[in-house]
Amino acid sequence: MNNLVKSPYVKIILIYVLAQFFPVFLLFFVPENAIFDAAIYSQIIAFVVGSIWMFIVNHRSTFNNSLENTPPVPKKNIILWGIAGMFLAYIGQYLAIFIETFLLNIPIGSQNTAGLVDIVNNYPLFLLLIAIFGPIMEEFVFRKVIFGYLFDITGGIGAAVISSLIFAFIHFDGHYLLYSVMGFVFCYLYWKTKSIAAPIIAHALMNATVTVANLLLY
Template sequence: MKKEYGFILITYILMQLSGIAGGPLLYKTGVALGVEPIRMETLVPGYWTVISFSLATLIILLILWRSTYRNDIERQKPVPLHFAALWAILGVFMAFAAQIIASSIETRLGIPQGSENTQDIIELVKGVPLVILAVAVFGPILEEIVFRKIIFGSLYNRLPFFFAALISSLMFSVAHAELEHTILYAAMGFTFAFLYVKTKRIIVPIVAHVSMNTFVVLIQYVFADEIQEMIRKAEKMEQMSQWIRWF
């Protein structure tokens, strides 16, 4: 792995750990400026997410801009831009289809649906709406560069597509700290890896990933109350169904 990629991985890891020092520092700064301590406790996680994600994205893009290294995928002729745009649009539908299939498999395996990670993000968005920018734009950019361009791309130099996509997807799942939804994250990883290999342009899975995240976050943020009501009704129907079967 080239040293530029090593610097990018270090930057990404530091971003993930930066809240340990950055959070308390931001809290003390806000309190010193006159913000109520209780208020700062609710604001710090959201604002530090925005700060850390944006800084990491800027640093990583600068590293890539200065780098001349290309992996085996990018050394091949990329598809024309108009085909890349079409694949990016198609990639959004592919990603949602992969999610539906993966969710169905997880349900059959008895894995509870719903993502704690997503719910935590929605709570952050409610407190600091700017978090939408971090999780819907900066996050997908970082993840595609780290998990597809660097990790998958490096593995693809030595392994068949399936194994390179599988390993990078498992790492993608671990990074989200939701191992119970490994199938779901693997489905996403395989989809975005396919788009990368098919088009030879990392921008294609980035656009598809950004579009998917933006849609999901906005829907869950704007229609949060309606979604909760639908969940309550579904749970009530399930309870009634079990009661009827018991009789």
């Protein structure tokens, strides 16, 4: 049991869970008229601290799987793949939207995106969570931990399917195909570069551009 708790895979997941639920616990001690402000700012703080904590765990720990045991590509290539990954994610997203809209009759709008854009309109600092710290934490959890851990057990495709489906369901948006495709792209980037930095870059760039575009449009 002690070895399980010390596992870097478990540590990363626990950090993610704590970051999600810390704002909820904090609200019990906040006056009613300050609850929404406290929820927003405590979530930002939780994700900043959680991201830093994950980087520390990542630096100090060994993730024993085929992906991590293979040397990563050069740093320049990691950055290039991260940028290219943003465009790959966009292409996958548009294909998923086409299938969801015209074949599955799922409304094109995203309540998740709309809600986040509305929050950023009122709390600009929240953009840091969406564009930087959210992607960092999600890539560590869904790619580094879940995809990486399952890679040698189920194979690359199986690991990508499982991690991408969990990634899709955790967004509670109804656009399961869309988020799953994005998850597949980020899994591919991690597999291609053997560095979690590549999907973090792609995910961060995508979140930032989508949010800013929505802010400008609306």
